[in-house]
Amino acid sequence: MWAQHEIRLRARPRGFHLITGEIAENLPELERIDIGLAHLFIRHTSASLTINENASPDVRVDFETWFNVVVPESFPAWTHTLEGPDDMPAHIKASLLGHAVTIPIRSGRLALGTWQGVYLGEHRDHGGSRMLLATLSGDELR
16 A cells, blocks of 8 residues: 655744654554555755654753754854844754654554654744655555
């Protein structure tokens, strides 16, 4: 089976946000797949996807803190500045984390580890809603 969906994520403030549930809710075919893969691709250059800790919100705060120290807005060498001081750092943060994740599917569910969740990295102050392209492939449950 193959299925593909565009998922519009609501606008979120800058930071790291768990979106695992929102993704699963928008994939009606997921529960019919026995063994397969879910490929998630974010269609933006200033936001990212990654998989990490799903329990403690402190981890998401620390992610944001670390990225803001490593890729500061105030870096004087930025030349791409027309879209605001958060734009170029957002592009770099998105490139560091990546634009896609692939997750195994087992018995109709995303087969993430006990403490894993999918994060949206929103790297702009006002990024707006974000679009994901989700592609599912796998063998159907019998």
